[in-house]
Amino acid sequence: MVQAPDSPITTTDLPTLAIALITRAGCEYGDVRFCTYRTQNLYARDRSLSQLSDNVSSGFGVRVLLNGAWGFAASPYKTPAEVERIVALAVDIAKGSRLSQQTRVQLVPVEAYQDTYTTPIEIDPFTVPITEKAELLLRLNEQLLSYGERGIKKAYSYLRFTREDKVFASTEGSLIQQTIYRSYPGMGCTAVANGDAQSRSYERPPLNIGYEHINAPDLLSQVERVAEEAIEKVHAPKSPSGIRSTLILKPTNLYLTIHESVGHPTELDRVYGYESNFAGTSFATTEKLGKLQYAAPWVNFRADRTQPGGRSTLGYDDEGVPAQDWFVVKDGVLTDYLTDRETAYRLGRPASNGCAYADSWYSVPMVRIPNLGLEPGSDGGSHTATVAEMIADTEEGILIDGVGSFSIDQQRRNFQFGGDAFWKVEKGKVVGMLKDVTYHAMTTDFWNSVDAIGPASEREQCGTNICGKGEPMQVAQMSHTCVPVRVQNIQIGGAS
Numbered sequence: 001m002v003q004a005p006d007s008p009i010t011t012t013d014l015p016t017l018a019i020a021l022i023t024r025a026g027c028e029y030g031d032v033r034f035c036t037y038r039t040q041n042l043y044a045r046d047r048s049l050s051q052l053s054d055n056v057s058s059g060f061g062v063r064v065l066l067n068g069a070w071g072f073a074a075s076p077y078k079t080p081a082e083v084e085r086i087v088a089l090a091v092d093i094a095k096g097s098r099l100s101q102q103t104r105v106q107l108v109p110v111e112a113y114q115d116t117y118t119t120p121i122e123i124d125p126f127t128v129p130i131t132e133k134a135e136l137l138l139r140l141n142e143q144l145l146s147y148g149e150r151g152i153k154k155a156y157s158y159l160r161f162t163r164e165d166k167v168f169a170s171t172e173g174s175l176i177q178q179t180i181y182r183s184y185p186g187m188g189c190t191a192v193a194n195g196d197a198q199s200r201s202y203e204r205p206p207l208n209i210g211y212e213h214i215n216a217p218d219l220l221s222q223v224e225r226v227a228e229e230a231i232e233k234v235h236a237p238k239s240p241s242g243i244r245s246t247l248i249l250k251p252t253n254l255y256l257t258i259h260e261s262v263g264h265p266t267e268l269d270r271v272y273g274y275e276s277n278f279a280g281t282s283f284a285t286t287e288k289l290g291k292l293q294y295a296a297p298w299v300n301f302r303a304d305r306t307q308p309g310g311r312s313t314l315g316y317d318d319e320g321v322p323a324q325d326w327f328v329v330k331d332g333v334l335t336d337y338l339t340d341r342e343t344a345y346r347l348g349r350p351a352s353n354g355c356a357y358a359d360s361w362y363s364v365p366m367v368r369i370p371n372l373g374l375e376p377g378s379d380g381g382s383h384t385a386t387v388a389e390m391i392a393d394t395e396e397g398i399l400i401d402g403v404g405s406f407s408i409d410q411q412r413r414n415f416q417f418g419g420d421a422f423w424k425v426e427k428g429k430v431v432g433m434l435k436d437v438t439y440h441a442m443t444t445d446f447w448n449s450v451d452a453i454g455p456a457s458e459r460e461q462c463g464t465n466i467c468g469k470g471e472p473m474q475v476a477q478m479s480h481t482c483v484p485v486r487v488q489n490i491q492i493g494g495a496s
Helices: 013-024 079-102 130-145 214-219 223-235 251-268 341-347 387-392 443-448
Strands: 029-045 048-066 069-075 115-120 151-169 175-193 197-205 243-249 302-306 325-330 372-374 397-399 406-408 413-416 421-426 429-434 437-444 452-455 465-467 476-480 485-492
Touching: 013 029, 013 048, 013 079, 013 151, 013 302, 029 130, 048 079, 048 130, 069 079, 079 452, 130 151, 130 175, 130 214, 130 223, 151 223, 151 302, 197 223, 214 223, 243 251, 251 372, 251 397, 251 429, 251 437, 251 443, 251 465, 251 476, 302 406, 325 437, 413 443, 437 443, 443 452
Parallel strands: 115 175, 243 397
Antiparallel strands: 029 048, 029 151, 048 069, 151 175, 175 197, 243 485, 302 325, 302 372, 397 421, 406 413, 413 437, 421 429, 437 485, 452 485, 465 476
């Protein structure tokens, strides 16, 4: 029995105790995460604040590797006695897992780190009064609803904030403390006319940043455009279906296509079949590494967990691996995957590239997409063009902004995406809005059909705040910083 310390418990006492117990149990590896998560959500519908929540979840999770098998257990009670109980439970679970496990788990090495990391912020979002936040949301909605006589019948706005406090310790000697802040504002409205309803939205992308990201003047300045485009959209003609067209995709639309057709297929646990929930496994199997022409030669996808403000930016992943950046697709060719320590070992890599993440203290770390973006076109490159230049050089096509519905098959080969706003392009000019546009393609066909890429000046830091994976489901966040692209000969609507 390990005795509780006589003096008050500090931030590092319980992690140190857990590691000592794991080592004493004879495990070849173990780690512990002590975490506190605070989430605050405000949502206004029309002229009322319909949701206000401010929740805290706190606890710890212990993971051990014993005789090549994982064991994991967690608890919300942070006491020495509970640490002892949970370590023993994790060890027992590992022993049970070993009975049915066919292949021993092995991990690539990682150095020991004693470090701290905090998201750089100017204003702590949790110090800003609720009344100030609510008043901003109600003001946005009121201005959107002022277009009621022209058809705006519904309005909404939201603010979302999180703070993650983590202490990670491992049997390899790491002791890492991190504090991660995230902020996310947005709004939208719905126009009704002629028996139809169409919506338009605007968001400042979810980023790891403080309350300074909310930028009330920017949000308020977007109201008129959002309302006018919703009104135009509801009166617009429907998109033709069963045709092929040129697409010009803004970053606000393209980021989701990157997420689903490049991010998830290159998660190495999906590739190996460890994870097959939510349209899981992948066509991008390891025999294709270094050979598959994933995209056109001028297309490059780069993962970067060091990106300032990125939604998955941090100091270390949930296995104590430092944040880093690398190419997943280079010159159009599949060159790497997203790994944790276990999958990196199976691939024969010397180290993990730091993609392990757990969404809570009671969740097991798994491979998650990091910040994964499309690199801009090179200055003066023959395939580099601004959005204006893409439009001017397009005889007939569709310009798409924002995200809508989407679907993708189990191996991430065949997909369909919508959007939030669509404009018809004819003879080098935007001639009016369309509605109900969807585009369909095979992943590699789509990315190999990119013939123009925007310059760095048009890069936007878009991303998602809710990416579900696993069973039970875990939620993660990541940025997909990208530039606009033009893609040729893409199917619109139903089969051509």
